[in-house]
Amino acid sequence: MSTKHSEAAERFQKNKSLAAWHDETLWMVRAKRDKISRQLPEWEELRQMAHDIKMYSNSHLDELLTEFERNATANGAVVHWAKDAEEYCRIVHGILNDHGVHHFIKSKSMLAEECGLNDYLEEKGIEVVESDLGERILQLMHKKPSHIVLPAIHIKKEEIGELFVREMGTEPGNNDQTYLTHAARKNLRHKFIEAEAAMTGANFAVASTGECVVCTNEGNADMGTSQPKLQITAFGLEKIVPDREALGVFTRLLARSGTGQPITTYTSHYRKPRPGGELHIIIVDNGRSEILADRDHVQTLNCLRCGACMNTCPVYRRSGGYSYTYFIPGPIGINLGMLKAPEVYYDNVSACSLCHSCQNVCPAKVDLADQIYNWRQRLQQYGVASKSKKFMSDGMKQLMEHPALFNAALGVAPLANHLPRFMMYNGLNDWGKEHDMPRFAQESFNEMWKKNKIQK
Amino acid sequence: MSSREMILANIRKNTQTKYEKPDYRSIEEHAIRYPDLIGQFTEVMKQMGGQAVLLQEGDDLNALIRSLYPEAKRIASTVAEVDTAFGKQTVDCGAFHPDTVAAPGDLDGTDLAIVQGRLGVCENGAVWIEQEVEQRAVYFIAEALVILLDRKALKNNMHEAYPLIETGKYGFGVFISGPSKTADIEQALVMGAHGARSVTVVLV
Ligand code: SF4
Numbered sequence: 001m002s003t004k005h006s007e008a009a010e011r012f013q014k015n016k017s018l019a020a021w022h023d024e025t026l027w028m029v030r031a032k033r034d035k036i037s038r039q040l041p042e043w044e045e046l047r048q049m050a051h052d053i054k055m056y057s058n059s060h061l062d063e064l065l066t067e068f069e070r071n072a073t074a075n076g077a078v079v080h081w082a083k084d085a086e087e088y089c090r091i092v093h094g095i096l097n098d099h100g101v102h103h104f105i106k107s108k109s110m111l112a113e114e115c116g117l118n119d120y121l122e123e124k125g126i127e128v129v130e131s132d133l134g135e136r137i138l139q140l141m142h143k144k145p146s147h148i149v150l151p152a153i154h155i156k157k158e159e160i161g162e163l164f165v166r167e168m169g170t171e172p173g174n175n176d177q178t179y180l181t182h183a184a185r186k187n188l189r190h191k192f193i194e195a196e197a198a199m200t201g202a203n204f205a206v207a208s209t210g211e212c213v214v215c216t217n218e219g220n221a222d223m224g225t226s227q228p229k230l231q232i233t234a235f236g237l238e239k240i241v242p243d244r245e246a247l248g249v250f251t252r253l254l255a256r257s258g259t260g261q262p263i264t265t266y267t268s269h270y271r272k273p274r275p276g277g278e279l280h281i282i283i284v285d286n287g288r289s290e291i292l293a294d295r296d297h298v299q300t301l302n303c304l305r306c307g308a309c310m311n312t313c314p315v316y317r318r319s320g321g322y323s324y325t326y327f328i329p330g331p332i333g334i335n336l337g338m339l340k341a342p343e344v345y346y347d348n349v350s351a352c353s354l355c356h357s358c359q360n361v362c363p364a365k366v367d368l369a370d371q372i373y374n375w376r377q378r379l380q381q382y383g384v385a386s387k388s389k390k391f392m393s394d395g396m397k398q399l400m401e402h403p404a405l406f407n408a409a410l411g412v413a414p415l416a417n418h419l420p421r422f423m424m425y426n427g428l429n430d431w432g433k434e435h436d437m438p439r440f441a442q443e444s445f446n447e448m449w450k451k452n453k454i455q456k
Numbered sequence: 457m458s459s460r461e462m463i464l465a466n467i468r469k470n471t472q473t474k475y476e477k478p479d480y481r482s483i484e485e486h487a488i489r490y491p492d493l494i495g496q497f498t499e500v501m502k503q504m505g506g507q508a509v510l511l512q513e514g515d516d517l518n519a520l521i522r523s524l525y526p527e528a529k530r531i532a533s534t535v536a537e538v539d540t541a542f543g544k545q546t547v548d549c550g551a552f553h554p555d556t557v558a559a560p561g562d563l564d565g566t567d568l569a570i571v572q573g574r575l576g577v578c579e580n581g582a583v584w585i586e587q588e589v590e591q592r593a594v595y596f597i598a599e600a601l602v603i604l605l606d607r608k609a610l611k612n613n614m615h616e617a618y619p620l621i622e623t624g625k626y627g628f629g630v631f632i633s634g635p636s637k638t639a640d641i642e643q644a645l646v647m648g649a650h651g652a653r654s655v656t657v658v659l660v
Binding site for chain 1: 458459460462463464466467468469470471472473474475476477478480482483484486487488500503504560561564577579580581582590591592593595596597613614615617618619621623626627628629630631632633634635636637638639640641642643644646648649650651652
């Protein structure tokens with residue numbers, strides 16, 4: 001019995017050296033996160049605060065979004081509202097069309113990915129250039145990101161070297177990362193300068209000031225928005241935060257969790273249009289307001305898109321981003337996919353060992369693994385055959401019946417029998433080595449039991 | 457019904473439990489502090505791939521900047537003079553003011569930009585820069601960036617920094633922590649993805 005995920009994971013594992021590199025590299029990023037988070041004695045309190053702010057802001061969206069709109073408008077921005085992907089694309093295109101834009105430079109935006117913006121614009125004859133290096137590489141390769149923060153983590157430098165020979169005229173055979181990065185810098189400089197409009201996503205939108213905050217390491221959002229005078233910034237409505245004090249909390253967590261840095265290089269605050277320019281802000285729903293009604297899954301809206309849950313996930317690390325059928329992979333992607341279209345994306349719920357590591361590292365304390373467990377219990381609703389459901393929950397069942405096994409170590413033999421073949425890579429014993437690890441949270445187990453969510 | 461009305465109506469209809477806004481004071485009070493702010497800032501700047509230099513008594517700021525970037529020919533500066541711990545100094549090694557160019561793209565090829573920082577954060581090396589000139593590009597497009605920062609403007613953490621920042625008349629400001637960087641090719645860290653390849657904060 002297999003799922004789309006486990007089949008794709010097996011394919012990923014066929015390239016043994018890439019698979020091993022992928023696993024080790026992401027684990028290294030996770031270890032950096034551990035190290036840097038331990039430098040702050042208040043770390044756990046900070047996570048709790050981030051969670052509490054998000055619970056507040058996502059339960060006061062109407063007030064905060066209208067406050068944002070008022071302030072942004074007073075700052076001179078034009079605020080648009082898009083109920084779905086189609087409307088968002090239409091608004092962006094409308095703005096570009098009104099200004100006769102042919103060259104459009106973008107910084108990374110998962111929202112644009114979600115809504116298929118690039119394809120939409122290119123069909124209408126607008127050249128879209130991704131400016132984040134990883135995104136640009138993938139765009140030139142006609143590939144999709146496999147990680148939300150490290151989009152090209154699955155691509156080897158040799159492939160990039162070959163690509164750049166064709167696209168940027170670099171020396172054949174020179175695959176040095178510094179050389180290639182600086183070639184892209186030069187190449188993209190021209191793109192920035194010739195663009196007639198620039199677009200960014202937003203990590204945070206601040207209600208009390210009407211400003212949008214964008215975090216990058218490369219400075220690509222700022223290079224874009226400081227050349228052409230037409231700026232478009234779009235965000236999913238859950239990006240709203242009440243005030244700058246809240247930013248104090250989130251900016252401390254985001255990069256530490258995602259990449260193990262104390263902060264991103266650039267944390268840019270866009271409040272007004274440039275002199276003689278325009279700033280358009282698009283607030284996008286695209287299903288988010290529906291999630292509010294789902295008590296079991298509403299916390300997915302707390303996500304900061306830091307990527308930590310991917311880096312830590314033993315399944316993600318060993319199977320790669322493309323093994324998931326939703327465009328956001330890993331623990332958060334499993335849940336977002338199910339909220340989007342469970343009948344389409346249910347395969348992904350098998351891509352979880354229920355080790356709970358994701359929710360132990362998540363800076364906003366999203367209850368990722370509890371949610372995945374919950375989806376598995378609801379699978380029959382979506383017409384998933386009982387056999388495949390059994391496959392998905394066997395590992396979990398084992399845990400429920402013998403919780404002590406889990407507490408002892410994850411790599412115990414009886415459990416291993418219930419894991420798909422690809423997860424046997426490297427033996428399972430390295431799971432046990434993962435410090436800070438994945439105890440099966442007794443508390444949440446009991447909680448689930450109490451809530452009667454666990455059906456034998 | 458407009459999309460705006462529809463979205464807001466949907467939000468109101470679907471919102472379940474309303475949660476209180478948390479009191480930030482607890483985390484602000486418990487946030488990390490450093491006994492030696494200058495020492496910590498200098499250390500964390502290194503970690504971010506940049507450097508911090510403390511101006512010494514008798515140092516000539518212009519000579520210091522030139523010694524840091526001896527190769528720089530095309531130098532932009534947004535700062536005319538600066539108050540240091542040892543008195544006022546004029547900044548005259550900047551050959552031109554960024555607003556003298558016709559288009560922001562003309563700033564491409566700037567070797568060094570000298571700009572003013574408003575405050576620095578010791579937990580992460582971030583320096584708040586409020587846009588002070590029309591050509592915002594100057595903060596990002598130059599190959600190297602020198603940020604002049606009052607040594608007394610160092611804060612422990614972001615909670616202390618945020619209430620103090622402003623975005624000014626241009627409505628833009630940015631925390632910059634070290635040089636532009638990327639690890640998008642096989643996770644190898646490379647400085648100078650799009651913004652400055654080198655950043656020096658001079659604590660004046
Ligand atoms: S769910 Fe949490 S850990 Fe995962 S990307 Fe979102 S904020 Fe990061």
